[in-house]
Amino acid sequence: MTVPPLDVARILVEPAAAAHPRGRQILERFPGAERVEVASHWNIPDLHGDSDKIEEWVRTKRSVLVLGVKKSLSVRPNGRSGDFIAPSHSNGCAMACVYCYVSRRKGYANPITTFVNIEGICATIERHAARTGPKTQPNQVDGQAWVYDVGENGDCSVDALICDNLRDLTALFRRLPDAKGSFATKYVNRDLLSYDPGGGMRIRFSLMPAELARTLDVRTSPIPERIAAIDDFVRAGWEVHLNFSPVVVYEGWTADYTELFRQVDAALSDRAKAQLAAEVIFLTHNEGLHEVNLRWHPKAEETLWTPRWQESKVSENGAVNVRYRAPLKGKMIAVFREMLAREMPYCRIRYIF
Template identity: 60%
Template sequence: MTLSHLELPERRPRLTAAQRMLQIETIYYEPAAIERARGREVLDRFPGARKIEVASHRDIPGLYGNEGRVREWVRTKRSTLVLGIRKTLPVRVNGRSADFIAPGQASGCAMACAYCYVPRHKGFANPITLFVNVDEINAAIAKHSVAQGFKWEPSQTDPELWVYDIGENSDCSVDALLSDNIKDQVAFFRTLPGAKATWATKFINRALLDYDPQGKTRIRFSLMPASVARVVDVRTSPMAERIAAVNDFVEAGYEVHLNLSPVIVTENWLALYAELFEEIDAALSPRAKAQLAAECIFLTHNEGLHRVNLGWHPRGEDLLWRPDLQEPKRSEMGGINVRYRTGMKGRMVSDFAALLAAKLPYCRLRYAF
């Protein structure tokens, strides 16, 4: 047989990062959610998905509280979506990543970081729950912001504007793959006097470069040593891609800070962070460096999440669950958390801050603990 007669297998199209992240097969929805235009828009994006009506987005038998699904942890995140109405719209004081935590337009994530705290409240499954009443969420933020008035005293969050974290329980860069919620919120904050939005992200969604934030949205790129991230940052953008994107997002009108969290202590952790800071320094433009600041949180882990992780990703627990370095602390929710030991942690924070100052002297450390 000549080469001209050989039949080659059909080449499958290469999936984009967005297509790999979300391949929605099942959508659970509250009836009220698909009465909203945003809910119908999301359904239209996934015409082949199985649609299942549920009474409440918070109570889905067989999905939440089903320990047998732990081995499908990643598949559930990739293939399942929940649509609901956010019924309570609280704005909470924060003072660290932001002045206030806004009611989120989503909860849960398609990524699978082994240390994420959100699954502790959902029970063996943590897909994205998307809230379709983003207009009501924005109205609640506007009402709160107007009540604050102007920010007369500068703080570590921002010298002039009130900062609202809109992504406490989700990654807004991934949420933007599902709907226009985030695009709408960036536009909303663009015209909201005296306030700006913020969220932390581990996913580079370049569609956001066209949102025109005009300096009123701060994205915090989550960074850690790549060798550690390859173990615990499951299904996220590679570290080099995150670093390389900083300049582009600054040029697009975003304020970009670094979220150096969680800091996971390994045998050579300071040497790994020295390499990371050198990579950042080499990659950033003068404009990006001039506006740079960072926040740092050392790892807090959870006993319940530890047990869940052993069912799907035990290798990550070799880094996260370190009884030789950690001590227990009961959380406000009543669970047992573990954190690096008192005294030892203080020295670690001091060493980390000194290293950051030496390697990235232009990067203000907003807070560290």
């Protein structure tokens, strides 16, 4: 079984978050934790931008929690993981996946920040859903419902160990007629099986070959545990999709991914197979994160940093990242499609890039 990824010893809290009912609940949940008042959940010098914290990367993620109030409550269009990106109810993660884009953006260990004003977040989503109305044309995201990604900047399954934000979101989407929530996860939290989503929530289990995950997916649930959870979540009323992200290419990757597909196929019931779909995202890396990783987990970079196969790419937010070279990546995508179609022909790819 997975070891819980949190052992909160220090809580950095905005005054307004400490006064909020959800904030008080969280503080009461961790009575032994040291409390430190901070002016802003975003600008905490000894967490964000402090390179000395690299050596404490994993310990910080496990033991530090930040509580704040989400100031900007807006819904953004997406079109990939969801039709829309909901206002974040958290930012950062207790797990330590070495390729994490949130670390690239926010800096260093980036432990969980929980936003306590969940009622405002839910109200924003509900108003947006009411204005949007029914989905009249199916798309790759969903055939009937407008899908809101509620976990863009963290892992909701771990967030649920802290408070009931995810439970509240699940209750919201259970009653919204034309909307569905969605999030990707690398942590099997079986408490979620009691949430009664009523078909209103999509959980996307992230998968990669197990041996690769032992190096790259630090502090996450083992791949066999994630695969074994799929049927249980389907039976509990969740829609379950797969998130092959990132797909990492290395010598022997096709054999390892073929074996992964066979493991998934052997574990799924007919009911799970009938509702299954996948999203596929090939690795994007970053030179700054590469340098950081070399200081705390250099073994991972042997697989992630492969200049002979990679080229620079300027992302939408202006960051300079690296990705697999375009002509080569096109061939990689074709190979992945062929392997998945051969081993799991029922698994529709929603999008791949």
